[in-house]
Amino acid sequence: MRHRLPAVALATALALSGCGLESANTSAPQAAPAGIEPVPGAEGAEVVVGTKNFTEALLLGKVAVIALQAAGFDVTDRSGIPGAAPARAAMLDGEVEVQWEYTGTGWLNYLAMPEGIPDRQEQYEAVRDADLANGLTWLPPAPANNTYAFAVRSEAVGELGGIDALSDIAALPVEERTFCVESEFATRSDGFEPMLEAYGIPLGDPQGVPRENVSVLDTGAVYTATDNGLCNFGEVFTTDGRIPALDLTVLADDRAFFPAYNVAPVVLTETLEQHPAIADVFARITPLLTDDVLQRLNARIDVDGEDPADVALDWLVNEGLVAPA
Structure with a gap:
């Protein structure tokens, strides 16, 4: 979902991208101020908001567009930039002024650091401090942490002995240690094999996770396969x-x-x-964005087929941040 790129590929893509962005094909609905109040001096001030082209990015982009418009800014919506590298280049080139990003993506992919930082605050502070040299300011992050994880179908939790943590997998019989993963995660230096090593069940070890216990699938298929019981543990x-x-x-x-x-x-x-009031606008939004909230909002788009802009407006209204225009 975060469209990560190896550092070399990113550098190449950055060199080839960054010009001629077009406005989004769909527009965000107008909203009136509420919890987000008009900002003195914002009227007539132009701000360009960009997003990458996946569900959560489009959703959050519309949240930003609607909120900044309610605050009085003249917002240009450039949602749907095709990929991480062009989205990053658009900011570095100044074509996009505001964009949601992930702390780990900024640290590992854009800044090409050798390993991520599990502590959320430390990871944020590290990428914030490093990216200042690139003319970018990271505002405080949301509680939502869209990282890798493994999930199990809920009806199987009891069958597997009440499993609730990755370390519990080592106590299961080897034949129950079955995994569904996407190809990119299966080969990452911070992905599947190192994770299994960290949890004491190395890949290819008859007493760990035999290779025949692993199914490599497309990202969407991982969720379905896990739900259908093709594997006990699916990468999500x-x-x-x-x-x-x-x-x-x-x-x-x-x-x-x-x-x-x-x-x-x-x-x-x-x-x-x-x-500087842009920071105040986002300070009203980011504390409300938890894992559960984004799961529900993403599901309305991916599962129920709603438009990201409509979902964004509905959420902002329900939170009292804006009012229907």
Whole structure:
């Protein structure tokens, strides 16, 4: 979901991208101020909001557009940038001024650091401090942490001895240690094999996880296969709407293997200096964005087929942040 790229591929893509972005094909509905109040001096001030082209990014992009418009800014909506590298390039080139991003993505992919930081606050502070040199300011992140995880169908939790954490897998019979993963995760240096090593059940070991116990599938198929019982443990993203829709239970990463991927607004430092109230607008929004909230909102789009802009407006209205226009 976060469209991660190896550092070399990212650098190549950055060199080839960053110009000629077009406005989104769909527009965000107008809203009136409520909890988010008009900002003095915002009227007529132009702000460009960009997003990558996947469900959660489009949803959060519309949240930003509607909220900033309610605050009085003249917002250009450039939702749906095709991929992480062009989205990053758009910010570095100044074509996009505001964009949601994930702390782990910024640290590992954009800044090419060798390993992530599991502690959420430490990861945020590290990427915030490092990216200032690129003219980007990371505002405080949301509680939502869209990181990797493994889930099990809820009806099987009891059958597997009440399993609730990844470390519990080692106590299961080898034949029950079955996994569904996507190909990219299966080969990452911070992915499947290192995770199994960290939890003491190495891949390819007859007493760990035999290779025949692993199914490599497309991302969407992992969720369905896990729900259907093809495997006991499926690789998921923790804010994905298919988790509640399919009644999957996410296992705790009790050895803190996976890096933090909290979502945060990123603003061009120059823009933020001109309009510091942008930070105040997001300060009303980000504390409300939890894993559960994003799961529900993502499900309304991916499962129920609703439009991201409509879901964004409905949520902002229900939270009292804006009012229908």
